[in-house]
Amino acid sequence: MRQAQLYRWQIPLDAGVVLRERRLKTRDGLFVHLQADGREGWGEISPLPGFSHETLDEAQQATINWLHGWREDKTLSLPEQPSVAFGLSCALAELHGELPQQGDYRAAMLCTGDPDELFAALAALPGEKVAKVKVGLYEAVRDGMVVNLLLESIPDLRLRLDANRAWTPLKAQQFAKYISPEYRSRIAFLEEPCKTAAESLAFARESGITIAWDESLRDEGFQLTPQQGLGAVVVKPTLTGSLQRVQQQVAAAKALGLTVVISSSIESSLGLTQLARIAAWLTPGTIPGLDTLQLMQCQLLRRWPESDLPCLQTEVLEPLL
Numbered sequence: 001m002r003q004a005q006l007y008r009w010q011i012p013l014d015a016g017v018v019l020r021e022r023r024l025k026t027r028d029g030l031f032v033h034l035q036a037d038g039r040e041g042w043g044e045i046s047p048l049p050g051f052s053h054e055t056l057d058e059a060q061q062a063t064i065n066w067l068h069g070w071r072e073d074k075t076l077s078l079p080e081q082p083s084v085a086f087g088l089s090c091a092l093a094e095l096h097g098e099l100p101q102q103g104d105y106r107a108a109m110l111c112t113g114d115p116d117e118l119f120a121a122l123a124a125l126p127g128e129k130v131a132k133v134k135v136g137l138y139e140a141v142r143d144g145m146v147v148n149l150l151l152e153s154i155p156d157l158r159l160r161l162d163a164n165r166a167w168t169p170l171k172a173q174q175f176a177k178y179i180s181p182e183y184r185s186r187i188a189f190l191e192e193p194c195k196t197a198a199e200s201l202a203f204a205r206e207s208g209i210t211i212a213w214d215e216s217l218r219d220e221g222f223q224l225t226p227q228q229g230l231g232a233v234v235v236k237p238t239l240t241g242s243l244q245r246v247q248q249q250v251a252a253a254k255a256l257g258l259t260v261v262i263s264s265s266i267e268s269s270l271g272l273t274q275l276a277r278i279a280a281w282l283t284p285g286t287i288p289g290l291d292t293l294q295l296m297q298c299q300l301l302r303r304w305p306e307s308d309l310p311c312l313q314t315e316v317l318e319p320l321l
């Protein structure tokens with residue numbers, strides 16, 4: 001006997017979460033709970049505003065339609081909305097015991113705010129010092145000076161940078177000019193420096209700074225091919241689709257010798273813990289990009305290890321079925 005429930009939730013975010021020039025005050029999403037033969041599985045469906053094409057209402061309706069069929073023992077293909085396919089595939093994988101329990105809870109520290117605050121946090125970072133810094137929000141020269149200062153001040157720090165396609169080729173050159181050549185190898189990668197892939201690849205060739213694809217992976221008709229200066233891909237499962245689709249994309253990137261980073265789409269703690277398990281399973285040895293729980297004011301259902309944020313249970317969730 002199959003049972004299913006769908007919950008809607010909303011988490012207040014700390015001030016200052018800006019995505020694609022829009023301020024996000026809350027993170028809203030869905031949890032799907034499947035039960036059958038004494039087993040259960042959970043999944044998170046939380047399309048990311050400004051990045052996902054589907055709205056939460058569209059995701060909700062597609063999920064409800066699918067669940068009605070699943071409860072009647074129909075074997076259905078997953079809906080095409082990536083956030084829905086991902087969440088349902090996680091719930092099915094948990095139900096069938098196919099999502100490994102072991103997680104990689106290390107996270108590349110997501111750095112926001114002023115350099116002084118960064119120094120203390122980064123210097124105290126235990127183990128492999130990997131941090132992610134968003135660039136492209138301020139002047140490129142300032143970004144270059146801050147990044148150079150961080151690399152100079154913390155000799156064992158490696159940085160992941162992300163410009164979210166903010167720079168023109170000139171701005172990208174201005175940034176690179178302020179990074180001492182001997183520090184450039186400690187930039188693990190710079191995600192999406194310029195507005196177009198061609199401009200980003202030219203930047204990588206000219207600057208010697210390794211770049212990574214993130215948004216490009218999801219562009220219509222994009223083909224992943226080996227390129228000089230391309231070192232990594234950043235895979236956001238909520239924006240990509242089912243676990244099976246994620247596995248395909250990870251395998252294709254690894255076959256090209258690229259580093260693959262499993263990255264957050266600002267999911268709840270339940271989604272983030274599942275991403276940590278997917279990272280340990282599909283990209284062992286690579287620190288995932290999951291340090292986004294700090295943006296939230298609470299956890300839901302499952303705790304992120306060592307987070308002291310309050311963890312709320314189903315009583316705050318709105319059942320929809």
Ligand SMILES: O=C(O)CCC(=O)C1=CC=C[C@@H](O)[C@@H]1C(=O)O
Pocket residue numbers: 019108110132162164191214234263264265266288289290291292
């Ligand atoms: O990848 C990480 O380390 C954390 C997640 C992260 O940086 C992002 C998540 C969602 C949208 C963006 O703000 C940003 C990104 O573009 O990678």
Ligand SMILES: [Mg+2]
Pocket residue numbers: 162164191214215234
């Ligand atoms: Mg990115």
